[in-house]
Amino acid sequence: MSEEVKQYIKSEYKAGFVTDVESSTIPVGLSEDVIRLISSKKNEPEWLLEWRLKAYRAWQEMTEPDWAHVTYPKPDFQALSYYSSPKSMEENRPKSLDEVDPELLATYEKLGIPVHEQEVLAGVAVDMVFDSVSVGTTFRAKLADAGVIFCPISEAVHEYPDLVKKYLGSVVPQRDNYYAALNSAVFSDGSFVYIPKGVRCPMELSTYFRINEAKTGQFERTLIIADEGSHVSYLEGCTAPMRDENQLHAAVVELVCMDDAEIKYSTVQNWYPGDAEGKGGIYNFVTKRGIAHHRAKISWTQVETGSAVTWKYPSCILKGDDSIGEFYSVALTSNHQQADTGTKMIHIGKNTRSTIISKGISAMTSQNSYRGLVKMNPGASGARNFTQCDSLLIGDRCGAHTFPYIESKNPSAIVEHEATTSKVSDDQMFLCQQRGIDPEKAVSMIVNGFCKEVFKELPMEFAVEAGKLLEVSLEGAVG
Amino acid sequence: MRTELNIDKALAALADQPKPDWLVHWQQQGQQVLSQTAWPTRKTENWKYTSLKSLQGISWQAETPDAVADGIRFVDWQEISIDFVNGRLVNTPKLPDGVTLHRLSDCSEAEGLTFLQKVDSERAGFEFDALNQSLLTEGYWLKVAKDIQVAQPIHLNFISSGADVVTSTQVLVELESGARATIAETFSATAEARVLVNANTALYVGDNAQLTHYHLLLEEGEVRHIGRVTGSLSRFASLSSFHMAVGGILKRKDITIRHRGEGAELSLNGVYLPKGHEVIDYHTTLEHEVPNCTSSEIFRGIMADHGKAVFNGRIHIHKDAQKSVAEMNNRNLLLSDHAEIDTKPELEIYADDVRCAHGATIAQLDKSLLFYFQARGISKKEAEVMLSFGFINELLDALNDQPVQTLLRPLLATLFAQKQADLARHIL
Amino acid sequence: MLTIKNLKAKVEDKDILKGLNIDVKPGEVHAIMGPNGAGKSTLGYVLAGRDGYEVTDGSAELHGENLLDMDAEERARKGLFLAFQYPVEIPGVSNMEFLKASVDAVREARGLEPYSSVEFIKLAREKSKAVNLPADFLKRGVNEGFSGGEKKRNELMQMMLLEPSLCILDETDSGLDIDALQVVAEGVNALRSPDRSFIVVTHYQRLLDYIVPDYVHVLADGKIVKSGGKELALELEKEGYRWIEGETV
Ligand SMILES: Nc1ncnc2c1ncn2[C@@H]1O[C@H](COP(=O)(O)OP(=O)(O)OP(=O)(O)O)[C@@H](O)[C@H]1O
Ligand SMILES: [Mg+2]
Helix, strand or coil: CCHHHHCCCCCCCCCCCCCCCCEEECCCCCCHHHHHHHHHHCCCCHHHHHHHHHHHHHHHHCCCCCCCCCCCCCCCHHHCECCEEEHHHCCCCCCCHHHCCHHHHHHHHHCCCCCCCCCCCCCEEEEEEECCEEEEECCHHHHHHCCCEEEEHHHHHHHCHHHHHHHCCCCCCCCCCHHHHHHHHHCCCCEEEEECCCCECCCEEEEEEECCCCCECECCEEEEEECCCCEEEEEEEEECCCCCCEEEECCEEEEEECCCCEEEEEEEECCCCCCCCCCCEEEEEEEEEEEECCCCEEEEEEEECCCCEEEECCEEEECCCCCEEEEEEEEEECCCCEEEECCEEEECCCCCEEEEEEEEEEECCCEEEEEEEEEECCCCCCCEEEEEEEEEEECCCCEEEEEEEEEECCCCCEEEEEEEEEECCHHHHHHHHHCCCCHHHHHHHHHHHHHHHHHCCCCHHHHHHHHHHHHHHCCCCCC | CCCCCCCHHHHHHHHHCCCCHHHHHHHHHHHHHHHHCCCCCCCCHHHCCCCCHHHCCCCCECCCCCCCCCCCCCCCCCCEEEEEECCEECCCCCCCCCEEEEEHHHCCHHHHHHHHHHHHCCCCCCCHHHHHHHHCCEEEEEEECCCCECCCCEEEEEEECCEEEEEEEEEEEEECCCCEEEEEEEEEECCCCEEEEEEEEEEEECCCCEEEEEEEECCCCEEEEEEEEEEEECCCCEEEEEEEEECCCEEEEEEEEEECCCCCEEEEEEEEECCCCCEEEEEEEEEECCCCCEEEEEEEEEECCCCEEEEEEEEEECCCCCCCEEEEEEEEEECCCCCEEEEEEEEEECCCCCEEEEEEEEECCCHHHHHHHHHCCCCHHHHHHHHHHHHHHHHHHCCCCHHHHHHHHHHHHHHHHHHHHHHHHHHC | CEEEEEEEEEECCEEEEEEEEEEECCCCEEEEECCCCCCHHHHHHHHHCCCCEEEEEEEEEECCEEHHHCCHHHHHHCCEEEECCCCCCEEEEEHHHHHHHHHHHHHHHCCCCCCCHHHHHHHHHHHHHHCCCCHHHHCCEECCCCCHHHHHHHHHHHHHHHCCCEEEEECCCCCCCHHHHHHHHHHHHHHCECCEEEEEECCCHHHHHHCCCCEEEEEECCEEEEEECCHHHHHHHHHCCHHHHHHHC
16 A cells, blocks of 8 residues: 555544533432433423333443444443533523524534525525534424424424424333444433425425533433425534544434435434544434335435444334335444444335445444344345445555345345455555545545445435545545 | 253263263263253354254154164265264175274274264364264264275265264364275265254375265255364365265255465365245355465255255465455255245455356246247247256266266156256246 | 656566656657557556656656656646556546546646636536547546547547647557547647657557657667657558567667
């Protein structure tokens, strides 16, 4: 491997600033009382408190899983605070965006997120979640005209209790896994989306998650319901300040995709990855799952460049006949990052189809694993899966791993899985250099090309953002 | 595992046999490990898809019946056949110059410990190694001396018989540098046999040595076969190892090949064909420990009836094993609504200048090929049989030894002839 | 333009170039012929600065500047262009994107403004037309799935866009059909100018019918063993290399 590529990568995390606002953060520690406190702060109905407590009791009986390919010191759950909110969001809760503390909005502006509806790039509705609370959601009125509900889940609990009650935990049950149970007990804010029958959501929806306070965890909970024949494209973005200690982000995302509906869910995950020595960074332990009914389609696209440790498998339960599941993923790890990510496609209905395209890039001393499950149940006649997992290695001290589980109990189901591992070849580098392109740019072009199949699945603006993000992670490579 | 697996009788019989202290000591060590090893369940990653229920509820004993069966015979191969019944050597064939065969129990302490050390160094993480060590019926050390090219194939013909018999064997095949040999291990059982065959083989291929190896699990009936094959390749060594499993209740083979010298070459192929309620489980691991080695692996299976197969193919490229080339391919056909395949190809890579790929498919017969056959006047039914046969036959055709093909082909033919009706019903 | 003196180079400890001298003046076309494995491609790689080729002796200067000290991309920006014998594929990176990056870099080095996207697309279309590549090749990955001939034409298109001062064409004619050969020749001839020089590596006289060289050199076993005018190529075609080897031995 050429010297240029070897000397590669010293990324500069551009979202690492801290917003200086006064916060009210509950004392560290986790107990039933803490859960009661969170629930009362949000003024929640009794049923939800009970629901949380049930999850908490289940969690207490569970043991933290030991994952094969990630190693990290287990978080001390009693040393975290489970709720933190800017003071300005607590007393006299702002009634509209105009009343929100400008300092908070500035945080999002600094991250390049359109927070004012009149902005040029504002073809996108945004929900801004800051630590444990949503600080504002744009375009709610315009969306309401179309019948679309887009609001913080903490509000949905009050305004649409029937929908929340019916679907919360319907895709990811409280005791699904250790971190899902924890999330169910202490979840703070996240987005709630409902698209009525036959409606095509008139704009992109997005949520930006920001962890600001130290020693807090963020427990996002998102629920998206696409009623029959509806269509929605949703994007989430995540950033956090640079801090020396690890912080926990344990989210649960549930998608309900009714007959003939379509949900496109994209993530650009750029949590703080820790420094070059592996100090600090977010632990990103996330459960994302969608259920697709007849002819419904769920498409997950993710670009993962951040977090110290990522553990995440956005999955599709293809329950309805002719339903479709897709998973497009780019995961880039550098320095001491570890990523264990992939998907599960559970084919239950007839003629269900799934596609998995996973691109892993590992650099420096990072470890990058694809872990996936494709399961063809006995009823999944005529089902098909195609999986392509490619890994690109940059430097000789990193690791790239592929662990696909494939199970079939139906003779007419077809599964194809392919995986390759390669490096940026010397020949490609030479061709670029011979044409005058400098090595740093060449690496970033080649890596971007490697990811193209995934980027083209992202909404336009975000594809550009994702490309830039990779470039930043590849910056400073060449000496 | 001691509480779940009833081997009291076998252990008692073992204690009665006269044998050297060092061997007794080794077996006792094994028994200790065995009692500390947890019984594998579905929660054990290595046994996620394979149940060991069929080993339970039987009081396993060690017994050597008098009746000698023929086992497997090749046709026109001029092979040297060495026969074993329930793990005991029953004939003393004349071996060519430079080839020696020793029983472990006949070895001096120094030799014996060398044998055990060689076998031990290849082991890691397989629960049934402890069983093998605890109950070891006998070990066999087949050695081909430096630069000896053995023209005649050597056939290790393992036959199992008896009721509730457990047999643990350990074969050590060692090719010294520059040696060349073909060694076929076949496993068969008498019709009434109810047995647990726990057969381990360790292959050592020295510098520039070449080994062609067959490991064929052909037992039908009430047979459980659980064991492992390990291989260690030195500089520029070449190993071609072919595996096949048909019949029985449960067959599980863990194959681990390590590239330990630069320039080594491996070809590892296999076929599994579970039918009825049979379960066949292959776990393979290719360890590229040094740079500049190549591996190619192809496993194919056809699952019929309620048959179930598990395939786990792992490629592990160690740090600094640059210029490794490793490819693995696994293809499967399910022939019935009740058949099952669970496959897991794995890549674990810690070096960057490598070429690694794996692929796994589960599919029906290719419709366009079926059509091509039909267009040439062949009935669909016939085409299906031919195509499934062809799917496996491709691997048999690639075998260098005609007589092995001749042995295996009719076996496939009967299998598919039986299946013909099923095929027609299920693949339409 | 280019002065090579006593150039010696090795690859993986094998001596390939064994003392090679060539002097290319502005506007000249030099053809290099020679048996397989003689070191023709190696010469191209050494001049273009590919990793793994170690110069053990001698010098190479472009416009009076020492080439051998520069990085590959620096040489390209100084006007050296190598059309590869076997152009590599870069999956996922579109030809257009690649070309723009390349042209921008080279123009920047020359103190020129980068083209606007619109200008560039227009220009690229024009050039692809000139080499008979349909415009949709611009959208495909660099050389990805291109046929042998298409790859060669793609190389030529890049040459036209980059406007180098020294063009080294390594068997750009191999694998081309007659029409394509003419296209390549026309392309090269159109670029011929008093301040641009060419080194054309080829095995076939027929290319030299179209691109008429000022000099023909025979490279064998890492050295120029014979040089002459364009008639030398004709002799070679008739007699093969053996008579030359006979001469030098
Ligand atoms: N990386 C390498 N390692 C070892 N030998 C090499 C390497 N690259 C080139 N060579 C050898 O150097 C010699 C010159 O190769 P080169 O490609 O320059 O020949 P050529 O004159 O271009 O031949 P052709 O007409 O076939 O294109 C050949 O013998 C080749 O095998
Ligand atoms: Mg050449």
